[in-house]
Amino acid sequence: MLALIDLHKRYGNVAALAGCTFQVDRGRMLGFLGPNGAGKTTAMRTIFGLVTPDSGHVTWDGEPITTDRKQRFGYMPEQRGLYPKMRAHDQLSYLGRLRGMEPRQAAASADRWLERFGLADRRLDRVEVLSHGNQQRVQLAAALVHDPDLLVLDEPFSGLDPLATETMADILGEETARGKAVVFSSHQLDLVEDICEEVAIINAGQIVVEGDVRRLKDAAPIRHLELELDGEVGDLFETLDDVRQIRSEDHGHTLIIDANTDIRGFLARAQEVGRVRHFTYTTPSLSDLFLEAVR
Amino acid sequence: MSQLRTMWQIAGREIREHGRSKAFLITTALTFLLVAGLVVAPGLIGGGTTEYVVGGVGEGNEPIVAAAELLGNASDEPDAESSVSLKLETFDDREAAEAAMELGDLDAILIDGREVVVESVGGFGDSAVLSLLQQGAASVELEAIVTESGQAAADVIDVMTSDPLETTTLSGPEAGDETRGAVAYAGLLLLYMAVLLYGNWMLSGVTEEKSNRVVEVLLSSVKPWQLLAGKISGIGLLGIGQFAGTILVAIIALRVSNVVELPTLDVATVANLIVWFILGFLLFAVMYGAAGSLVSRMEDAQNVAFPMSMIAVAGFFVSIAALSDPDGPAAVVGTFIPMTAPFVVPVRAALGAIPGWQYLLAVILTVGAIVGLVFVAGRIYAGGLLRFGTRVKLRDAWRSAGT
Numbered sequence: 109m110l111a112l113i114d115l116h117k118r119y120g121n122v123a124a125l126a127g128c129t130f131q132v133d134r135g136r137m138l139g140f141l142g143p144n145g146a147g148k149t150t151a152m153r154t155i156f157g158l159v160t161p162d163s164g165h166v167t168w169d170g171e172p173i174t175t176d177r178k179q180r181f182g183y184m185p186e187q188r189g190l191y192p193k194m195r196a197h198d199q200l201s202y203l204g205r206l207r208g209m210e211p212r213q214a215a216a217s218a219d220r221w222l223e224r225f226g227l228a229d230r231r232l233d234r235v236e237v238l239s240h241g242n243q244q245r246v247q248l249a250a251a252l253v254h255d256p257d258l259l260v261l262d263e264p265f266s267g268l269d270p271l272a273t274e275t276m277a278d279i280l281g282e283e284t285a286r287g288k289a290v291v292f293s294s295h296q297l298d299l300v301e302d303i304c305e306e307v308a309i310i311n312a313g314q315i316v317v318e319g320d321v322r323r324l325k326d327a328a329p330i331r332h333l334e335l336e337l338d339g340e341v342g343d344l345f346e347t348l349d350d351v352r353q354i355r356s357e358d359h360g361h362t363l364i365i366d367a368n369t370d371i372r373g374f375l376a377r378a379q380e381v382g383r384v385r386h387f388t389y390t391t392p393s394l395s396d397l398f399l400e401a402v403r
Numbered sequence: 404m405s406q407l408r409t410m411w412q413i414a415g416r417e418i419r420e421h422g423r424s425k426a427f428l429i430t431t432a433l434t435f436l437l438v439a440g441l442v443v444a445p446g447l448i449g450g451g452t453t454e455y456v457v458g459g460v461g462e463g464n465e466p467i468v469a470a471a472e473l474l475g476n477a478s479d480e481p482d483a484e485s486s487v488s489l490k491l492e493t494f495d496d497r498e499a500a501e502a503a504m505e506l507g508d509l510d511a512i513l514i515d516g517r518e519v520v521v522e523s524v525g526g527f528g529d530s531a532v533l534s535l536l537q538q539g540a541a542s543v544e545l546e547a548i549v550t551e552s553g554q555a556a557a558d559v560i561d562v563m564t565s566d567p568l569e570t571t572t573l574s575g576p577e578a579g580d581e582t583r584g585a586v587a588y589a590g591l592l593l594l595y596m597a598v599l600l601y602g603n604w605m606l607s608g609v610t611e612e613k614s615n616r617v618v619e620v621l622l623s624s625v626k627p628w629q630l631l632a633g634k635i636s637g638i639g640l641l642g643i644g645q646f647a648g649t650i651l652v653a654i655i656a657l658r659v660s661n662v663v664e665l666p667t668l669d670v671a672t673v674a675n676l677i678v679w680f681i682l683g684f685l686l687f688a689v690m691y692g693a694a695g696s697l698v699s700r701m702e703d704a705q706n707v708a709f710p711m712s713m714i715a716v717a718g719f720f721v722s723i724a725a726l727s728d729p730d731g732p733a734a735v736v737g738t739f740i741p742m743t744a745p746f747v748v749p750v751r752a753a754l755g756a757i758p759g760w761q762y763l764l765a766v767i768l769t770v771g772a773i774v775g776l777v778f779v780a781g782r783i784y785a786g787g788l789l790r791f792g793t794r795v796k797l798r799d800a801w802r803s804a805g806t
Binding site for chain 2: 184
């Protein structure tokens with residue numbers, strides 16, 4: 109299990125991390141969310157010792173992370189980087205050896221991953237001649253080539269087309285099912301909601317929401333309400349105690365409301381105003397939770 | 404996995420990728436060709452016969468020209484093509500001969516065997532023919548004197564063209580100071596070129612990893628010092644290989660063309676050169692590596708490397724001074740500064756002008772400096788590698804690695 113425990117890191121006057129704590133178990137996938145500059149990349153770098161926190165620590169199975177331990181981790185940094193002039197296969201096999209694989213084993217694994225990504229016929233191409241999407245695939249393969257116990261991926265979905273996104277999501281799912289711990293950051297909240305059981309939301313260097321996505325949604329103090337109504341709303345919404353957000357478009361209205369709202373009473377009042385054509389009352393989406401948490 | 408193995412993996416990649424890059428193969432081939440050409444070319448150009456045409460006015464010119472030609476060829480190998488040929492062309496009067504010289508047909512004019520006219524005395528070819536004619540005239544005069552005393556003319560010429568004294572050196576038949584000085588000078592030049600060339604490989608290799616961001620992937624599984632040490636070892640070995648190849652080509656070319664006798668070297672001189680070659684290379688490679696970690700773009704790399712190049716240039720000049728004055732203050736001071744020692748000490752040692760304690764102290768100081776620099780550079784490297792964008796200040800790199 110990976111655990112980040114009360115990490116603090118300042119750069120001059122900026123607090124990049126201010127008490128960042130979360131954990132990921134083997135066989136679980138955690139979506140790591142947060143606005144730009146909230147500290148996602150800094151937190152991920154501390155796992156690899158690329159950033160040394162001012163205080164707090166990172167552990168794997170309760171033990172500090174040593175160099176040998178790090179060789180069982182895979183990392184895909186936000187700033188993609190491979191040797192542009194090195195052949196795809198050589199590159200992967202080199203990174204495998206660098207993390208302790210025997211040469212033959214590393215070469216075989218490099219081939220396996222290239223095949224898995226549909227790049228078997230490009231294995232002797234230099235990375236610089238590959239398309240952006242293919243470079244991204246090689247980059248992910250570079251994080252996977254040594255069959256790590258933990259995968260840390262910084263924005264793995266950015267810049268991918270829908271097809272590539274699906275492949276990437278499939279592979280992350282498979283690796284999780286094979287017992288790896290997976291952490292990835294993303295801004296695509298719908299996607300995260302689809303594929304992750306767990307999320308952690310960081311804001312201003314602090315984890316503000318963390319846990320199982322479904323339980324978080326159930327426990328959220330807000331609900332998502334959609335209403336389509338013939339006729340003027342008038343002061344209908346003002347009868348609600350705590351409206352967090354209203355978005356209206358013609359006759360359709362989307363509201364984020366307090367979870368304790370008397371929803372039957374509200375529906376009754378709405379029906380007095382006009383014919384209710386559509387009414388849904390659900391737990392909030394991950395987007396709703398995210399906006400609520402970082403606002 | 405052992406940490407050294409990781410380092411060798413990195414070194415191996417440097418050797419493989421650098422070694423098969425077009426740039427490397429082309430520069431290596433060009434260097435080999437250039438070196439072979441430089442060695443062989445003077446033999447080809449210098450070979451053959453240099454021809455001079457001498458205009459003669461009046462009497463008594465033939466014996467002088469004949470003697471001059473004989474003297475000019477005196478040091479030729481037997482059976483070899485003669486190196487100088489002098490042809491005499493007779494003119495009716497001085498004016499006609501001078502007119503021919505103005506047209507460039509003549510190299511010199513002899514008048515009645517007593518006066519010689521050349522275009523100018525500064526020119527290279529002119530002085531050669533002038534001095535030949537002077538010597539020729541002298542030997543003709545000598546010949547006249549000895550002929551009167553009844554000795555064979557040829558003997559006189561023989562005596563004049565051979566070394567009358569047998570030469571012995573105190574150090575025995577091994578290379579004399581002069582050859583050792585020449586070897587030291589050649590070694591110095593090679594070291595200077597190697598420092599700049601391979602230092603720049605180091606610099607661009609480190610900057611390249613930073614500019615294409617692969618460094619973050621690497622550092623997620625290896626330590627900065629392993630990366631630095633692996634790069635230095637890889638580039639160092641490849642560089643030493645290229646250099647050894649170049650020297651081998653030069654030696655083969657020398658053997659084949661037979662232009663210069665190869666000096667016989669004693670083990671001490673060679674060991675001395677190799678030790679300082681490695682020390683010098685390591686010292687500068689570490690510095691160049693640290694400098695490379697401070698910048699993210701190739702364009703900035705040369706700027707941060709400038710101070711290092713200046714140090715190498717300074718070391719080179721101090722050691723040139725040491726060649727002519729191996730005991731002088733510049734040479735002694737340069738011995739104890741680790742940045743200049745790799746240039747100065749081998750020169751002084753080759754000339755036999757360095758006391759044992761100074762040599763030992765210089766080695767200790769330089770090795771100490773390398774160890775210290777590895778620590779300092781390793782920290783700068785670690786602090787500089789993950790800071791992208793603008794050039795990182797030395798102090799910031801140092802600090803950010805420390806926290």
